[in-house]
Amino acid sequence: MIKLINVYKEFPRSGLALKNASFHLRKGEFAFLTGPSGAGKTTVLQLIHMAERPTDGEVRVSGFSSGRMRRRDIPKLRRRVGMVFQNFRLLRDRTAAENLAFALEVTGARRSEMKAKVQRLLAHVGLAARAGAYPDELSGGEQQRIAIARALIHDPVVLLADEPMGNLDERAARSVFELMRDINASGTAVLMATHDVELVRRYSQYRVIELSEGAIVYDSGNSDGVL
Amino acid sequence: MAYYSVREAIAALRRAPGLAILSATSIGLSLFVLGIFGVAAYNLDVTLQAVERRVEVVAYLRDDISAAQLEVLQNDVSSFPEVESLTHVSKFEAMRNAIQQLEEFRDVFTDLEMNPLPASVEVRLRPAYRDPTSVARVAELIALYPFVEDVRYGREWVDKIYQLRRLGGAVAVILGVAFAVVAILIIGTTVRMAVLARREEIAIMRLVGATDGFIRRPFLLEGFITGLGGGLLALFLTYAAFLVVDGSLINLEWVPASWAGGGTLAGGLLGLAASGAALRRHLTTYG
Numbered sequence: 001m002i003k004l005i006n007v008y009k010e011f012p013r014s015g016l017a018l019k020n021a022s023f024h025l026r027k028g029e030f031a032f033l034t035g036p037s038g039a040g041k042t043t044v045l046q047l048i049h050m051a052e053r054p055t056d057g058e059v060r061v062s063g064f065s066s067g068r069m070r071r072r073d074i075p076k077l078r079r080r081v082g083m084v085f086q087n088f089r090l091l092r093d094r095t096a097a098e099n100l101a102f103a104l105e106v107t108g109a110r111r112s113e114m115k116a117k118v119q120r121l122l123a124h125v126g127l128a129a130r131a132g133a134y135p136d137e138l139s140g141g142e143q144q145r146i147a148i149a150r151a152l153i154h155d156p157v158v159l160l161a162d163e164p165m166g167n168l169d170e171r172a173a174r175s176v177f178e179l180m181r182d183i184n185a186s187g188t189a190v191l192m193a194t195h196d197v198e199l200v201r202r203y204s205q206y207r208v209i210e211l212s213e214g215a216i217v218y219d220s221g222n223s224d225g226v227l
Numbered sequence: 228m229a230y231y232s233v234r235e236a237i238a239a240l241r242r243a244p245g246l247a248i249l250s251a252t253s254i255g256l257s258l259f260v261l262g263i264f265g266v267a268a269y270n271l272d273v274t275l276q277a278v279e280r281r282v283e284v285v286a287y288l289r290d291d292i293s294a295a296q297l298e299v300l301q302n303d304v305s306s307f308p309e310v311e312s313l314t315h316v317s318k319f320e321a322m323r324n325a326i327q328q329l330e331e332f333r334d335v336f337t338d339l340e341m342n343p344l345p346a347s348v349e350v351r352l353r354p355a356y357r358d359p360t361s362v363a364r365v366a367e368l369i370a371l372y373p374f375v376e377d378v379r380y381g382r383e384w385v386d387k388i389y390q391l392r393r394l395g396g397a398v399a400v401i402l403g404v405a406f407a408v409v410a411i412l413i414i415g416t417t418v419r420m421a422v423l424a425r426r427e428e429i430a431i432m433r434l435v436g437a438t439d440g441f442i443r444r445p446f447l448l449e450g451f452i453t454g455l456g457g458g459l460l461a462l463f464l465t466y467a468a469f470l471v472v473d474g475s476l477i478n479l480e481w482v483p484a485s486w487a488g489g490g491t492l493a494g495g496l497l498g499l500a501a502s503g504a505a506l507r508r509h510l511t512t513y514g
């Protein structure tokens with residue numbers, strides 16, 4: 001479903017961020033993307049989100065290929081791939097419900113459908129009661145849950161998460177992580193970049209893809225014999 | 228979708244009303260200068276057309292021309308594509324005109340034993356053929372007839388009118404382009420600031436899969452509205468200036484509705500084009 005095939009990514013000035021990276025994330029799979037700072041985790045997620053193009057190799061996502069991707073195909077891809085970040089990236093001048101409605105509205109959803117869908121998503125992330133709260137009135141964990149709800153708005157095949165618990169305390173982190181497991185349990189693949197070695201160890205049933213200096217040095221779920 | 232664009236454009240104008248007013252005013256002033264020039268050019272054109280309508284070729288005929296020859300000449304000349312109409316002025320009519328126009332010489336003319344004035348054919352040209360080359364060509368053709376003594380036309384007049392109109396056209400184009408550039412730069416800056424003010428939203432729109440067209444539309448609309456506002460301001464200022472000048476200094480004619488409407492709409496289109504150009508340069512930067 002998501003395939004990196006011998007991907008290289010070079011940034012001007014900073015050199016090679018990815019070297020010959022290959023892996024295959026299957027439908028409904030849950031995987032951690034680990035490695036030290038600067039290893040290339042964010043770069044991998046950006047490539048899958050097609051915010052960056054590989055310098056060499058190919059990225060395939062749910063029928064889209066980085067090689068044939070045209071600019072006007074990107075919105076279609078983005079609706080298949082949800083993404084959340086360490087810093088949530090909610091719009092501060094809109095309430096939780098408005099943040100979700102915004103994502104629907106700007107992708108051309110019918111206004112009649114919007115309200116029900118927003119309500120359903122808020123309930124799904126356990127924040128139906130906080131619909132009218134602004135991001136500054138929400139805890140970090142709550143903000144991240146709203147961000148996750150927004151990422152799910154088009155029922156994506158995969159949720160990409162870049163250090164989603166990086167800014168959260170222990171309890172909030174756990175609730176966000178449980179939410180992501182729920183989402184995965186209902187069929188959405190999850191690819192989560194994290195520093196948290198402890199977490200990765202605790203959930204050893206999940207696949208781990210480890211990066212170091214732009215190369216994949218370990219992949220617990222590799223059954224394609226790529227490495 | 229249309230609702231979203233309109234609402235966002237209006238919200239953007241509300242968010243920075245000072246900026247919107249400033250850019251609409253600058254466009255308004257630029258177009259105002261153009262409007263003043265437009266009124267002047269239109270009136271010059273009206274005047275020149277009146278003068279031009281008098282452009283005619285006069286063929287003076289020999290006294291010994293026969294009625295048959297005159298008929299041949301009249302038939303030939305009126306079939307020229309350039310010719311609108313022609314009038315025969317007999318010797319007698321020429322004398323009568325001369326007496327009417329030159330009162331002081333009335334006695335001189337009436338005392339003469341024979342009429343020294345020649346008969347003539349006055350040839351009026353169609354509007355499209357009142358340029359120097361066409362006038363000269365018609366004159367030359369008529370001069371070929373042996374019973375035509377002489378052919379006259381206001382050569383200098385024709386040349387001057389023609390040059391004046393060409394100059395007017397050139398000045399209009401230069402001024403128009405100069406002010407369009409100014410207006411585009413102003414609107415471009417406004418739109419760029421609007422994009423900067425909304426870069427966070429734009430990033431989220433890209434993140435959740437909004438199309439480029441959807442992202443651009445509110446900005447384009449904002450540019451169009453701002454430009455249209457400038458156009459309306461210019462229309463208002465130009466009409467005010469017209470009212471002040473008309474009647475007090477000289478008598479002027481107001482420009483046709485198509486000019487006024489076109490000029491105002493041009494403000495809107497200018498705004499649209501300027502936002503388009505600014506978006507092309509700045510929007511992708513925040514993708």
Ligand SMILES: Nc1ncnc2c1ncn2[C@@H]1O[C@H](COP(=O)(O)OP(=O)(O)OP(=O)(O)O)[C@@H](O)[C@H]1O
Pocket residue numbers: 011012014016017035036037038039040041042043044
């Ligand atoms: N837009 C960019 N321009 C230039 N260099 C970049 C860019 N993005 C990433 N890099 C470089 O690519 C390498 C990998 O960066 P990346 O952000 O993928 O690491 P990471 O594993 O996500 O690190 P962290 O854990 O700190 O977030 C780094 O050397 C970084 O400096």
Ligand SMILES: [Mg+2]
Pocket residue numbers: 041042043162
């Ligand atoms: Mg990172």
